[in-house]
Amino acid sequence: MNQCPVKLYSLSTCSHCRDTKDLLNQCGVNYDCVEVDTLEPAKRRTYLEEIKKLNPECTFPTLVIGDKVVVGFKKDEIKEDLGIT
Amino acid sequence: MNADQLYEALRKVQEPKGYYFNKDKARVFQLLEGLLENKGRYGYMCCPCRLAAEDREWDRDIICPCVYREPDVAEYGSCYCNLYVSREWNEGKIPDVYVPERRPVEKRFR
Numbered sequence: 638m639n640q641c642p643v644k645l646y647s648l649s650t651c652s653h654c655r656d657t658k659d660l661l662n663q664c665g666v667n668y669d670c671v672e673v674d675t676l677e678p679a680k681r682r683t684y685l686e687e688i689k690k691l692n693p694e695c696t697f698p699t700l701v702i703g704d705k706v707v708v709g710f711k712k713d714e715i716k717e718d719l720g721i722t
Numbered sequence: 723m724n725a726d727q728l729y730e731a732l733r734k735v736q737e738p739k740g741y742y743f744n745k746d747k748a749r750v751f752q753l754l755e756g757l758l759e760n761k762g763r764y765g766y767m768c769c770p771c772r773l774a775a776e777d778r779e780w781d782r783d784i785i786c787p788c789v790y791r792e793p794d795v796a797e798y799g800s801c802y803c804n805l806y807v808s809r810e811w812n813e814g815k816i817p818d819v820y821v822p823e824r825r826p827v828e829k830r831f832r
Contacts, residue, residue: 650756650770652749652803653820674773685773685831695830696823697771709820 641703643668643719646688649675653710654698660712664721673697725754741787741795741806753805757786771803772825775832783825790824 643661647654649672661668673684685695691706692699700707702718716722723731729750733743743750756770768774769784783789791801798821799811810816823830 648771648773650753650759651772652753652756652805653771655752689831694823694827697773711820 642701643703644701645670646684646691646697646699646701647672648697651697656710656712657698657700657715660710660715664716664719666719723758725751725758728754728758736787736806740808741791742809742812744800744804744807745812746804750805753803769803772823773830777832780829780832783829788825794821794824 643666645654645657645661645668647658647670658670671684673681673688676684688699689695691701692708694708696708698708698710700715702715705718707714707718729743732754736742753770757767760766760768760770760774764774764776764778764781766778766781767786768781769786769788772784772788774784775781778785787806788801791806794801795806795808795811798819799816800807800818800821802821802823804821808816811818
Protein backbone atom coordinates (compact mmCIF):
# COMPACT_ATOMS: atom_id res chain seq x y z
CA MET A 638 0.00 0.00 0.00
CA ASN A 639 1.05 3.54 -0.68
CA GLN A 640 2.59 4.97 2.47
CA CYS A 641 2.52 8.61 1.43
CA PRO A 642 0.92 11.13 3.80
CA VAL A 643 -2.86 11.19 3.79
CA LYS A 644 -4.84 14.19 5.00
CA LEU A 645 -8.59 14.59 5.15
CA TYR A 646 -10.44 17.90 5.32
CA SER A 647 -13.82 16.98 6.70
CA LEU A 648 -17.03 18.19 8.29
CA SER A 649 -17.95 16.32 11.46
CA THR A 650 -21.61 16.07 10.41
CA CYS A 651 -21.14 15.16 6.74
CA SER A 652 -22.21 11.75 5.42
CA HIS A 653 -19.69 11.70 2.55
CA CYS A 654 -16.89 12.61 4.97
CA ARG A 655 -17.99 9.75 7.22
CA ASP A 656 -17.95 7.35 4.25
CA THR A 657 -14.42 8.48 3.48
CA LYS A 658 -13.27 7.98 7.08
CA ASP A 659 -14.89 4.53 7.16
CA LEU A 660 -13.08 3.54 3.96
CA LEU A 661 -9.71 4.79 5.21
CA ASN A 662 -10.22 2.98 8.51
CA GLN A 663 -11.28 -0.25 6.77
CA CYS A 664 -8.15 -0.06 4.63
CA GLY A 665 -5.96 0.50 7.70
CA VAL A 666 -4.72 3.86 6.44
CA ASN A 667 -3.17 6.30 8.89
CA TYR A 668 -4.35 9.80 8.15
CA ASP A 669 -4.61 13.27 9.58
CA CYS A 670 -8.13 14.62 9.81
CA VAL A 671 -9.26 18.21 10.24
CA GLU A 672 -12.93 18.68 11.13
CA VAL A 673 -13.26 22.18 9.70
CA ASP A 674 -16.71 22.88 11.16
CA THR A 675 -15.40 22.42 14.71
CA LEU A 676 -12.62 25.01 14.42
CA GLU A 677 -12.66 28.52 15.82
CA PRO A 678 -13.16 31.19 13.10
CA ALA A 679 -9.49 32.23 12.69
CA LYS A 680 -8.28 28.64 12.34
CA ARG A 681 -11.17 27.82 10.06
CA ARG A 682 -10.19 30.65 7.75
CA THR A 683 -6.60 29.42 7.60
CA TYR A 684 -7.69 25.90 6.72
CA LEU A 685 -10.19 27.17 4.14
CA GLU A 686 -7.38 29.00 2.37
CA GLU A 687 -5.40 25.75 2.41
CA ILE A 688 -8.36 23.79 1.04
CA LYS A 689 -9.07 26.35 -1.69
CA LYS A 690 -5.55 25.82 -3.06
CA LEU A 691 -6.13 22.06 -3.19
CA ASN A 692 -9.77 22.14 -4.23
CA PRO A 693 -10.98 25.47 -5.62
CA GLU A 694 -14.54 24.16 -5.29
CA CYS A 695 -14.00 24.14 -1.51
CA THR A 696 -16.28 21.16 -0.86
CA PHE A 697 -16.04 18.34 1.64
CA PRO A 698 -14.54 15.82 1.92
CA THR A 699 -11.28 16.98 0.35
CA LEU A 700 -8.76 14.17 0.63
CA VAL A 701 -5.06 14.54 -0.06
CA ILE A 702 -3.11 11.37 -0.83
CA GLY A 703 0.52 12.28 -1.47
CA ASP A 704 0.37 14.71 -4.39
CA LYS A 705 -3.15 13.69 -5.42
CA VAL A 706 -6.40 15.33 -4.33
CA VAL A 707 -9.73 13.49 -4.29
CA VAL A 708 -12.83 15.64 -3.92
CA GLY A 709 -15.92 13.88 -2.59
CA PHE A 710 -16.29 10.26 -1.60
CA LYS A 711 -14.99 8.59 -4.76
CA LYS A 712 -14.30 5.09 -3.51
CA ASP A 713 -12.53 3.70 -6.57
CA GLU A 714 -10.40 6.80 -7.05
CA ILE A 715 -9.39 6.82 -3.38
CA LYS A 716 -8.42 3.14 -3.46
CA GLU A 717 -6.46 3.62 -6.67
CA ASP A 718 -4.56 6.60 -5.25
CA LEU A 719 -3.84 4.59 -2.10
CA GLY A 720 -2.48 1.78 -4.24
CA ILE A 721 -5.20 -0.64 -3.11
CA THR A 722 -6.67 -2.85 -5.80
CA MET B 723 -36.33 17.19 19.90
CA ASN B 724 -34.44 13.97 19.30
CA ALA B 725 -33.62 12.31 15.99
CA ASP B 726 -36.58 9.91 16.17
CA GLN B 727 -39.00 12.80 16.65
CA LEU B 728 -37.33 14.79 13.87
CA TYR B 729 -37.55 11.77 11.56
CA GLU B 730 -41.28 11.41 12.08
CA ALA B 731 -42.01 15.14 11.90
CA LEU B 732 -40.10 15.56 8.63
CA ARG B 733 -41.37 12.33 7.08
CA LYS B 734 -44.97 13.42 7.53
CA VAL B 735 -44.37 16.73 5.79
CA GLN B 736 -41.92 15.67 3.08
CA GLU B 737 -43.32 12.36 1.82
CA PRO B 738 -46.53 13.93 0.49
CA LYS B 739 -44.29 16.29 -1.51
CA GLY B 740 -42.50 13.33 -3.09
CA TYR B 741 -39.34 13.53 -0.99
CA TYR B 742 -38.50 10.33 0.86
CA PHE B 743 -35.79 9.56 3.36
CA ASN B 744 -33.03 7.36 2.02
CA LYS B 745 -33.85 3.71 2.73
CA ASP B 746 -30.47 3.48 4.50
CA LYS B 747 -31.82 4.41 7.92
CA ALA B 748 -28.43 4.44 9.64
CA ARG B 749 -27.28 7.09 7.18
CA VAL B 750 -30.48 9.07 7.64
CA PHE B 751 -30.12 9.08 11.41
CA GLN B 752 -26.47 10.16 11.21
CA LEU B 753 -27.59 13.08 9.07
CA LEU B 754 -30.51 13.92 11.37
CA GLU B 755 -28.08 13.96 14.30
CA GLY B 756 -25.97 16.34 12.24
CA LEU B 757 -28.96 18.59 11.67
CA LEU B 758 -29.68 18.65 15.40
CA GLU B 759 -26.01 19.37 16.10
CA ASN B 760 -26.14 22.30 13.68
CA LYS B 761 -29.39 23.54 15.20
CA GLY B 762 -27.61 23.63 18.57
CA ARG B 763 -24.51 25.30 17.14
CA TYR B 764 -26.03 27.89 14.84
CA GLY B 765 -29.70 28.07 15.76
CA TYR B 766 -30.78 26.71 12.38
CA MET B 767 -30.62 23.32 10.74
CA CYS B 768 -27.85 23.98 8.29
CA CYS B 769 -27.05 21.23 5.78
CA PRO B 770 -24.72 18.75 7.50
CA CYS B 771 -22.64 18.29 4.34
CA ARG B 772 -21.81 21.97 3.87
CA LEU B 773 -19.84 24.43 5.93
CA ALA B 774 -22.09 26.93 7.68
CA ALA B 775 -21.21 30.61 7.64
CA GLU B 776 -22.95 30.93 11.01
CA ASP B 777 -25.20 33.57 9.48
CA ARG B 778 -28.80 32.55 8.94
CA GLU B 779 -29.39 34.98 6.07
CA TRP B 780 -26.23 33.94 4.22
CA ASP B 781 -27.02 30.27 4.77
CA ARG B 782 -30.71 30.53 3.96
CA ASP B 783 -30.21 28.46 0.78
CA ILE B 784 -28.65 25.56 2.71
CA ILE B 785 -31.07 25.34 5.62
CA CYS B 786 -32.41 21.80 5.28
CA PRO B 787 -34.25 21.06 3.07
CA CYS B 788 -31.95 23.20 0.95
CA VAL B 789 -33.09 25.01 -2.19
CA TYR B 790 -30.91 22.65 -4.24
CA ARG B 791 -32.85 19.58 -3.15
CA GLU B 792 -35.55 20.08 -5.78
CA PRO B 793 -33.25 20.25 -8.83
CA ASP B 794 -30.93 17.58 -7.40
CA VAL B 795 -33.73 15.08 -6.77
CA ALA B 796 -35.19 15.92 -10.20
CA GLU B 797 -31.84 15.31 -11.92
CA TYR B 798 -30.15 12.64 -9.77
CA GLY B 799 -32.97 11.23 -7.64
CA SER B 800 -31.16 12.36 -4.49
CA CYS B 801 -30.13 15.49 -2.64
CA TYR B 802 -26.46 16.35 -2.15
CA CYS B 803 -26.31 14.51 1.21
CA ASN B 804 -28.34 11.45 0.12
CA LEU B 805 -30.80 12.31 2.90
CA TYR B 806 -33.83 12.98 0.69
CA VAL B 807 -34.37 10.85 -2.36
CA SER B 808 -37.15 10.05 -4.81
CA ARG B 809 -39.21 6.87 -4.54
CA GLU B 810 -37.53 5.62 -7.73
CA TRP B 811 -34.06 6.16 -6.23
CA ASN B 812 -35.00 4.13 -3.15
CA GLU B 813 -36.31 1.38 -5.43
CA GLY B 814 -32.98 1.23 -7.26
CA LYS B 815 -34.48 2.42 -10.54
CA ILE B 816 -32.09 5.39 -10.70
CA PRO B 817 -28.32 4.88 -10.54
CA ASP B 818 -26.69 5.98 -7.29
CA VAL B 819 -24.28 8.62 -8.56
CA TYR B 820 -22.31 11.14 -6.52
CA VAL B 821 -24.45 14.28 -6.55
CA PRO B 822 -22.28 17.29 -7.43
CA GLU B 823 -22.41 20.47 -5.35
CA ARG B 824 -24.90 22.85 -6.93
CA ARG B 825 -24.45 25.74 -4.50
CA PRO B 826 -22.61 28.57 -6.26
CA VAL B 827 -18.93 28.61 -5.35
CA GLU B 828 -19.07 32.24 -4.19
CA LYS B 829 -21.59 31.23 -1.53
CA ARG B 830 -19.32 28.53 -0.05
CA PHE B 831 -17.09 30.87 1.93
CA ARG B 832 -17.17 34.48 2.91
